[in-house]
Amino acid sequence: MADKSVLIIGAGIGGLSAGCYAQINGYRVRILEMNSVPGGVCTAWRRDGYTFDGCVHNLAGSCPKSVFHSMWRELGVVPAIEMHAFDELVRVERPDGAPLVVHCDLDRLAAHMKQLSPDDAAVIDELVIASRRFRDFEMMGLALAGPLGRLAILRVMPTLIKYSGVTMTRFAGRFTDPFLRRAFPTLLYDGPDVPVLLLLSFLGRMEIGDLGWPVGGSANFARAIAQRFAQLGGEITYGTQVASILTEGDRAVGVRLADGSAHHADIIVSNAYGPATIFEMLGGRYVSNAINAYYDSPEDRVEMGVHVSLGVARHLAPEPHAIVLPLNTPVIIAGEERDRFFVETFGFDESLAPPGKSVLKVVFATSCKYWERVHAAPERYAAEKAAIADAVISQLEHRFPGFRQEIEVVDVATPITTKRFTGNGHGFKVSGTRMMLAMLTGKKLSQTLAGLRNFYMVGQWAGLPGLPLVAAMGKDLACAMCRNDGKPFVTA
Ligand SMILES: Cc1cc2nc3c(=O)[nH]c(=O)nc-3n(C[C@H](O)[C@H](O)[C@H](O)COP(=O)(O)OP(=O)(O)OC[C@H]3O[C@@H](n4cnc5c(N)ncnc54)[C@H](O)[C@@H]3O)c2cc1C
Incomplete structure (x- = not known):
């Protein structure tokens, strides 16, 4: 049987990753991208000699100890792109005193915080001990784990239970020092409602040098994966907007572009904005209660x-x-x-x-x-x-x-x-706690749509946002396609 053809709508990191792994596994992949560059929101723009980055802050898998590192190698990011490890996460300043410096070295962090507030020593020790539990447990890495691999959760279960539902703001309420109470909720991208578990996981992983920065930034990072895709024989057509997905008898068979032309393939994958895929390109014909519930009141923030x-x-x-x-x-x-x-x-x-x-x-x-x-x-x-x-x-x-x-x-x-x-519109309607749960259980929103065959979604609208997570979803999708076609999945 001839290799199956795959059309992917969108060259975001999810689409590019799915494309690379599908191409490695013998599928003939073409990506249709409406923008003139790859990467989607993982992007940057040049202005008079300056590169303004629109995305990456911390990349899971920047360090070889991360399970994502080998995925980035498979996708051509490593060793092409040098990784920079941070020695601090963030610094919270104040007009009238020393800043709170969140050192990645946790002993240094503890000593520094105790200097700022000796009375809070017990809470500070608790924070550091809990963070260290995540040095060797990569919460996001569960995206690449099979059912057995997920058992690693048991190692951190008591910590997960203890802090489940605790936001940065709630944890901050335990400090007696007014500055620490004020500063702590802002430590993770200034998100006071973020689950404190996410900060613990960041602190644990940053101590071993992960969650660094890909030198050259987001556009460079996306370009490396697009180059890998091209080396594997994949084709990207830029400046091409998909208007609708063509179906025949509840089977996806192709796409119609904004210029009216039709393009056919055996498998259609959408990496595009979720509501646009489901309600515009597919005209809302394949929805479920879960999808309606997720999209009925878009998140404005x-x-x-x-x-x-x-x-x-x-x-x-x-x-x-x-x-x-x-x-x-x-x-x-x-x-x-x-x-x-x-x-x-x-x-x-x-x-x-x-x-x-x-x-x-x-x-x-x-x-x-x-x-x-x-x-x-x-x-x-x-x-x-x-x-x-x-x-x-x-x-x-x-x-x-x-x-x-x-x-x-x-x-x-x-x-x-x-x-x-x-093409991305409103924000995500996923609470921090639901996001954590989805990460821990591996439950995705809508990688397939009930009633529609030969069609998949990949990327942040089918699961969770995050570069390693959408790339892992691409890998997972290629693996599922191989399983359906009864062939072994390979990564090189
Ligand atoms: C400001 C910001 C900071 C972030 N920081 C980090 C970070 O530090 N670390 C981290 O891991 N993650 C970070 N993320 C999250 C991460 O960047 C995203 O979750 C991820 O890049 C999403 O990738 P995607 O492939 O799912 O989708 P997208 O990037 O949205 O890609 C979708 C692609 O589809 C194309 N497309 C859409 N409609 C059509 C159409 N009709 N026809 C053809 N093409 C179409 C789009 O042009 C786009 O290229 C950040 C995100 C943002 C916005």
């Missing part, structure tokens, strides 16, 4: 939805790479009062800026609807972006005196930008 990126003629390498910066006076950004900024500096990666210069970025959670309203009037949209940039620069001037004069490039991206380039 988009975490890290606004990116203010600045190209600065200043060497920022000595600065912390992530700072939670309290503001002297709150400012209104995208219609909401903000009393602190989450600031990222990229001086540690010299490839992102001309010599002696650096990139700095501030990100904000935002409302999707807010931006849809603003965007309805183009002049208002442009004015709003300019006002946000100005407010951000004014505040940064207090922390980095002389900064405004050194800024060479300003770029503001919003949820409208993300939609335009990747």
